[in-house]
Amino acid sequence: MKAYSTAHLSLDLPEGHPFPSYKYPGVAEALKGLLPVLPAPEVPREALFLAHDPAYLERLFREGLSRKESLRLGLPFTPSLLRRALHAAGGTLLAAEDALREGLGLNLAGGTHHAFPDRAEGYSLFNDVAVAVRWLRARGFAGRVLVVDLDAHQGNGTAVFFQEDPTVFTLSLHGERNYPLRKERSDLDVGLPDGVGDEAYLYALDEALEIAQAFRPELVFYNAGVDVLKGDRFGRLGLSLEGVRKRDERVFRMVKTLGVPLVVVMGGGYNRDPQLTVEAHAGTYRLALSSLA
Structure with a gap:
């Protein structure tokens, strides 16, 4: 069992930018004694072309992003940004292959779920989960994916x-009034009010997982963002650290009941207390290992 990380990569950002670069080396360090943490490799270009629009990719590699596109992304376009996104997607791809082979795959990055087939948005240059699913499909995996x-x-x-x-069945449990303003249609969307706490959140999650489980997936991807924690700069929800642990516990229990492989990707986390962000993310991976490895 191993995990992949982008902690070896730097990211050039303006001073005071809210992107939490600190959490990637922080989580890798927190897990170092539990399993090997390997540098995530660059995703194969052919994997990106299986998922994303070729015109978008060709322009991205040739010219980068325009100022308007960078504003929509929320990050200035730099070579370090592109490099890091390529390695984050590569980590998810290898974690997906690990999951099919060993039952559990871990990427200490990824979860860039705002990237569309033809554009970047919301800190997301490539949609790593979509790229991994299309890569597995091209290599012969035909099972249902949740x-x-x-x-x-x-x-x-x-x-x-x-x-x-x-x-593929997509389940999204999120803040209804939070970004993105215009929601797309998942197979199951559960919108929650601002400030929702542990009890109401977990009740909604139990109902959602029961519906998702009926899809009978043969592989699960889990975007385990911890921006659900109270005090997150962008999350607007109100979970405690214990609430996040119970959330993760429910997902891992479902996976164990189904008896299927699981891929865990990091997702968002921007708490005003950086150490809380690191601890919450690390706790998800620790629980995945103790529950499923």
């Missing part, structure tokens, strides 16, 4: 990728 997206923001890009694909 995407459980519990980031505080709707997985709008992921929803669009799979809207016409009956072999």
Whole structure:
């Protein structure tokens, strides 16, 4: 069992930018004693072309993003940004292959669910889960796939990728009034009010997982964003650290009941307390290992 990380990569950002670069090395360090943490490799270009629009990719690699596109992304376009996104997607791809082979795959990055087939949005240059699913399909995996997206923001890009694909079920449990303003159609969307706490959140999650389980997936991707925590700069929800643990516990229990492989990707987390962000993310991976490895 191993995990992949982008902690070896730097990201050039303006001073004071809210992107939480600190959490990637922080989580890798927190897990170092539990399993090997390997540098995520660059995703094969052919894998990106299986999922994303060729015109978007060719322009991205040739010219980068325009100022308007960078504003929509929320990050200035730099070579370091592109490099990091390529490696984050590569980590999810290898984690997916690990999951099929060993039952559990872990990427300490990824979950960039706002990337659409033909554009970047919301800190998401490539949709790593969509790329991994298309890569597995091209290599012969034909099973049903469930995407459980519990980031505080709707997985709008992921929803669009799979809207016409009956072999993939997308579940998004998110803040109804949060970004993105315009929601896309997942197979199951559960919008929650601002400030929702542990009890109401877990009740909604139990109902959603019961519906998702009926899809009888043969592989599960879990976007385990911790921006659901109270005090997150962008999340607007109100879970405690214990609430996040119980959330993860429910997902892992479902996976164990189904007896299927699981891929865990990091998703968002921007708490005003950086150490809380790191601890919550690390706790998800620790629980995945103790529950499923």
